[in-house]
Amino acid sequence: MAGSVYSVVELIGSSPTSWEQAAANAVDEAQRSMGEDLRIAQIVEQDVLIEGSEVVVYRAKVRLSYKRAVAG
Amino acid sequence: MSAVAPAVDRAPIASGSTDASSVYRVVRATAEHEEGWEQAMAAGVAELAKSITDLRVARVLETSLVTYDDGRRGYRITFAASYRMDRARSLPSGATSTVRRYLVVASQTAGGRALHEEIERLVAKHRCEFHLVMPVQLPSNEASVWSDPMSGYAAVPAGDDIDRQTLADAERRLSAALERIRAAGGVATGEVATVDPVKAALTVLDRGSFDEIILSTLPRALSRWLKLDPATRLRHRTNLPVLHVEHQDVGDDLAGCDAR
Numbered sequence: 001m002a003g004s005v006y007s008v009v010e011l012i013g014s015s016p017t018s019w020e021q022a023a024a025n026a027v028d029e030a031q032r033s034m035g036e037d038l039r040i041a042q043i044v045e046q047d048v049l050i051e052g053s054e055v056v057v058y059r060a061k062v063r064l065s066y067k068r069a070v071a072g
Numbered sequence: 073m074s075a076v077a078p079a080v081d082r083a084p085i086a087s088g089s090t091d092a093s094s095v096y097r098v099v100r101a102t103a104e105h106e107e108g109w110e111q112a113m114a115a116g117v118a119e120l121a122k123s124i125t126d127l128r129v130a131r132v133l134e135t136s137l138v139t140y141d142d143g144r145r146g147y148r149i150t151f152a153a154s155y156r157m158d159r160a161r162s163l164p165s166g167a168t169s170t171v172r173r174y175l176v177v178a179s180q181t182a183g184g185r186a187l188h189e190e191i192e193r194l195v196a197k198h199r200c201e202f203h204l205v206m207p208v209q210l211p212s213n214e215a216s217v218w219s220d221p222m223s224g225y226a227a228v229p230a231g232d233d234i235d236r237q238t239l240a241d242a243e244r245r246l247s248a249a250l251e252r253i254r255a256a257g258g259v260a261t262g263e264v265a266t267v268d269p270v271k272a273a274l275t276v277l278d279r280g281s282f283d284e285i286i287l288s289t290l291p292r293a294l295s296r297w298l299k300l301d302p303a304t305r306l307r308h309r310t311n312l313p314v315l316h317v318e319h320q321d322v323g324d325d326l327a328g329c330d331a332r
Contacts, residue, residue, distance in 0.1 A: 018110050046132035048113055050153075053121030055114050055130075 006065045009034070010044065014059045019046055022060040036066040097157040099124075099279055100133065104146040109135060112149045122263045123203045123280045124155045157281045161199065171199040171259075175276055177269050177302075178288035179206050179242075182249040184319045187288045188256070195257040202253050204262035205276050207269045208242045210235045239264060270302045270309075277310060285310065288317045 013026025027041050045061040103116030113130065121127055130153040138146035160168045174194065181187055182204065194200050211234045242264045253260035265272035273285060287303050303316045 050127045053118050
């Protein structure tokens with residue numbers, strides 16, 4: 001009897017405004033392209049891109065998992 | 073309100089490339105801001121960028137939230153940023169050249185002729201990068217030191233206005249000095265510091281790497297700093313060569329400086 005199997009995907013979202021927005025962008029894109037019902041996004045890494053002395057982009061790597069349809 | 077405390081990780085990260093190698097140092101710092109993590113990160117980056125001009129990416133290591141006794145919150149970010157610690161710089165032509173980095177400590181003498189003559193000499197010899205740190209003493213720190221009850225004089229505690237004026241004057245002198253260095257052909261960054269010259273130099277050294285320190289002072293009789301012999305203290309604590317430029321002829325040399 002097969003148990004549940006989940007796929008795990010990591011996406012990197014970015015935003016000039018905030019990490020919240022960066023994570024939301026990644027989740028929106030995953031929803032749009034994978035069409036899955038994604039509930040929890042785990043933030044696994046955060047960084048920023050810098051130009052001179054200013055932060056120009058906030059980036060968040062999010063880990064998303066969704067249940068695979070398993071036969072049997 | 074924000075605060076940044078640097079913790080320097082001295083292990084260099086070496087990365088290979090085609091014909092030349094490059095070596096980067098990773099600096100870890102913790103920044104805190106009362107409004108949010110993004111603001112804390114921006115403050116931390118701005119602080120490092122005072123003397124590091126080639127920052128590209130800063131990676132978040134830890135995120136935390138501090139609550140103080142009075143209920144205030146502090147959003148804290150610990151991050152790692154890397155900058156080039158070797159002395160090779162790429163030129164637009166694609167070739168690389170070696171640069172020497174100098175930490176200049178100067179306050180009233182920042183516009184002094186002897187200092188800028190030395191800088192011009194250095195720029196003529198090789199490619200140079202200068203970071204000018206300008207220690208200033210805020211009047212509000214001085215006021216409490218002198219008051220004479222016998223004569224009826226009391227030091228009026230200097231308010232924020234006088235401090236702001238002192239800092240504004242210092243920023244102006246700093247900009248003028250940096251422009252002169254750039255006009256002479258050197259790459260220049262700088263900052264004003266409200267601590268004593270040795271502490272100011274050590275703070276900058278914590279977040280950057282330099283080949284030599286240039287300490288620029290007034291003649292011994294006039295300089296408040298020299299009673300503390302900062303040149304010797306810096307040589308001891310940094311193992312870097314320290315060049316002491318003592319401005320001899322106050323009138324002539326300091327014609328380029330503002331009278332304080």
